[in-house]
Amino acid sequence: MKVTDSSVIRLHLQVLYGISVKRLEKRKERLVLSGAKVFGVPLESLPRQYLPEFGLVPCFLVDSCSFLLERAGSVGLFRKSGSLPRIKALRAKLNGGEGCLSTAPPYDVAALIKQFCRELPEPLLPCELHAALLKAQTLPGLQDRMSALQLLSCLLPARNCSSLHYLFHFLSKVSQRCSENLMTSSNLATVFMPCLLPPPNKTEMSQVRLELRVLVLQTFIENPHLFGNDPSCKPSVQPACSDH
Amino acid sequence: MPEQSNDYRVVVFGAGGVGKSSLVLRFVKGTFRDTYIPTVEDTYTQVISCDKSVCTLQITDTTGSHQFPAMQRLSISKGHAFILVYSITSRQSIEELKPIYQQILAIKGSVESIPIMLVGNKSDETAQREVESKEGEAQATAWKCAFMETSAKTNFNVKELFQELLALEKKRDMSLSIDGKRWGKQKRTDKLKGKCSVM
Numbered sequence: 001m002k003v004t005d006s007s008v009i010r011l012h013l014q015v016l017y018g019i020s021v022k023r024l025e026k027r028k029e030r031l032v033l034s035g036a037k038v039f040g041v042p043l044e045s046l047p048r049q050y051l052p053e054f055g056l057v058p059c060f061l062v063d064s065c066s067f068l069l070e071r072a073g074s075v076g077l078f079r080k081s082g083s084l085p086r087i088k089a090l091r092a093k094l095n096g097g098e099g100c101l102s103t104a105p106p107y108d109v110a111a112l113i114k115q116f117c118r119e120l121p122e123p124l125l126p127c128e129l130h131a132a133l134l135k136a137q138t139l140p141g142l143q144d145r146m147s148a149l150q151l152l153s154c155l156l157p158a159r160n161c162s163s164l165h166y167l168f169h170f171l172s173k174v175s176q177r178c179s180e181n182l183m184t185s186s187n188l189a190t191v192f193m194p195c196l197l198p199p200p201n202k203t204e205m206s207q208v209r210l211e212l213r214v215l216v217l218q219t220f221i222e223n224p225h226l227f228g229n230d231p232s233c234k235p236s237v238q239p240a241c242s243d244h
Numbered sequence: 245m246p247e248q249s250n251d252y253r254v255v256v257f258g259a260g261g262v263g264k265s266s267l268v269l270r271f272v273k274g275t276f277r278d279t280y281i282p283t284v285e286d287t288y289t290q291v292i293s294c295d296k297s298v299c300t301l302q303i304t305d306t307t308g309s310h311q312f313p314a315m316q317r318l319s320i321s322k323g324h325a326f327i328l329v330y331s332i333t334s335r336q337s338i339e340e341l342k343p344i345y346q347q348i349l350a351i352k353g354s355v356e357s358i359p360i361m362l363v364g365n366k367s368d369e370t371a372q373r374e375v376e377s378k379e380g381e382a383q384a385t386a387w388k389c390a391f392m393e394t395s396a397k398t399n400f401n402v403k404e405l406f407q408e409l410l411a412l413e414k415k416r417d418m419s420l421s422i423d424g425k426r427w428g429k430q431k432r433t434d435k436l437k438g439k440c441s442v443m
Contacts, residue, residue: 079260079282079309083336114310182280190282191260191309198312205315210284 009151017148019135021155022128036095040119043159054169055162060094060116063101064109065170071106072173073180078191082108091115117167117195124160124167125196133197134209137216149219150226165227168220175221189217250299252292252418254409255319258329259340260308263365266396267329268305271406276397283307285315292410294418301410301418316344320351325359325409330380332364332393333372338383345387359412360389363405368395 013019034040037047038060048056068077087108093100094112101109117124125133129152136148153161171192175185183191197213199205204213220226256264265283270276272288286305291298306319320326326348330337341362352358362384364375377393384391390408394401403420410418 076261076280081259081309081336081340084339118310187280187282190284190307193284194307194310194312194315199315202318205312205318207285207287214284 006155009154013132013136013148013151017136017139017144019132019148019152021132021152024126024128024155024157037097038094039091039116040121042121043124043163048159051166054166056159057162057166058116061113061163061166063099064113064116065166067101067104068106068109068113069170069173072177074106075181077106077174077181077183078110078114078188079183080107082111087111087115114192114195117192118198122160123196123198124164126156126160127200129155130197130200130204130213133216134212137212137219145219146223146226149216149223153227156227161227164220165224168224168227171221172224185218185221186214188221189214192217250294250297251302252294252299252325252410252413252416253302253304253323254325254327254406255304255306255323256327256329257306257319257341257344258308258363259331259334259337262308262329262331262334262337263396264308264327264329265305267327267363267365267394267402267405268303270396270399270402272303274399276399282309285319292418292420294416296417299416299418301406316347317351320348325361325413327361327363327405327409328389329363329365330375331366332375332380333366333369335374338364338375338380355388357414359409360387361405361409361412362387362389362391364391364393365396367393367400368398 010021013021038058043058046058046060048058049062050056051062071077082105086105090100090104090108091112132152133149136145136152139145139148153164156164171188172185174181174183175188178184178187193210193214196217199210199213203209256268258264260282265281265286266276268286268288272290283305284307288303288305290301290303292301293299304319304323306316311319328341328344330341345360348358348360349355362380364377364380366372380393381391390412392401392405392408394405396402407420410420
């Protein structure tokens with residue numbers, strides 16, 4: 001049996017950690033009618049580039065994150081807002097297929113990365129997984145928490161996994177410069193929560209639940225390898241599988 | 245659980261890093277922290293006097309970095325009064341209040357009977373000033389709301405801000421002081437920093 005088989009993963013999450021995961025709904029084929037090239041475009045229709053370490057990642061993410069890595073010392077990156085009219089103009093250019101990041105202020109580009117994540121027709125972390133991710137984050141042992149989160153990442157479609165791996169790897173690099181930019185992993189997780197793990201309803205908007213959402217993202221920023229495909233750091237699924 | 249009916253709810257809005265939490269913490273705890281921590285959402289409660297009795301002043305400190313639209317609507321519909329904060333060191337930050345003001349107007353229908361205070365914070369940072377007091381005043385006039393400059397850092401106008409805001413409420417007679425007691429007895433609700441053992 002394949003390690004990546006989602007039913008095996010689900011069984012493990014259920015048996016080992018008491019986490020049951022909703023089925024990911026089959027995605028409908030989406031047509032992009034707006035003609036937009038970057039924002040609001042489904043992941044599979046975006047221009048992507050292959051990076052050996054991560055897989056296929058949207059070119060916009062690669063370009064904007066590489067741009068920001070060179071400016072990662074900017075204080076309050078991703079927290080401070082850029083100029084709204086400038087952001088709008090930049091966004092229109094990008095959506096028209098123009099490459100125009102090189103002269104943009106870092107805060108504008110950071111705002112666009114957040115917009116990009118928010119506006120994906122299917123969120124990078126599908127809603128069906130949210131409850132399970134939050135439950136995994138509350139497991140008492142650090143090792144269990146990591147293993148459960150990693151198993152959950154294995155349930156993601158490959159294209160989501162590559163982009164998330166890339167994004168969290170980037171955010172972890174940004175957080176390593178927190179003595180200059182003041183954006184620790186916790187701060188970055190807080191400002192990315194509405195983009196990556198937005199609460200779906202009123203009950204999920206309580207402070208406790210919101211802060212749990214932040215903690216899930218913080219764990220991912222501190223451990224981007226949880227999205228990696230390196231089998232050597234996969235949790236111990238194999239021995240348990242051989243029991244069958 | 246139904247909301248307590250005599251709660252008076254104040255919601256603080258504004259862009260990231262303008263000092264919303266600093267203002268609230270200065271008011272509630274009397275302290276200023278020079279740390280750099282964005283807020284998810286925090287609620288603080290404080291007992292105040294209201295119509296010759298007491299009621300709970302509930303202050304919701306919101307996130308400055310893109311609040312989820314449904315959450316913003318929820319905060320606005322629950323709020324009785326609003327504090328709109330910008331930093332005098334950032335023209336951008338006053339611009340960002342415009343959509344929030346429009347949203348309040350849209351949800352409440354009219355702002356005539358709703359206490360709203362436009363606040364230019366960081367008034368101590370005169371060397372970095374980008375927004376003149378006059379501009380803040382003009383914006384407040386256009387919005388038919390009150391205006392004040394504050395500094396959470398130097399504790400300038402902070403208590404006054406809350407006092408003025410409560411004085412704007414015509415439906416109730418509220419004041420920060422409680423007879424025979426000093427104001428400032430407060431408790432923080434629901435905050436769970438770095439713990440996740442609730443479930």
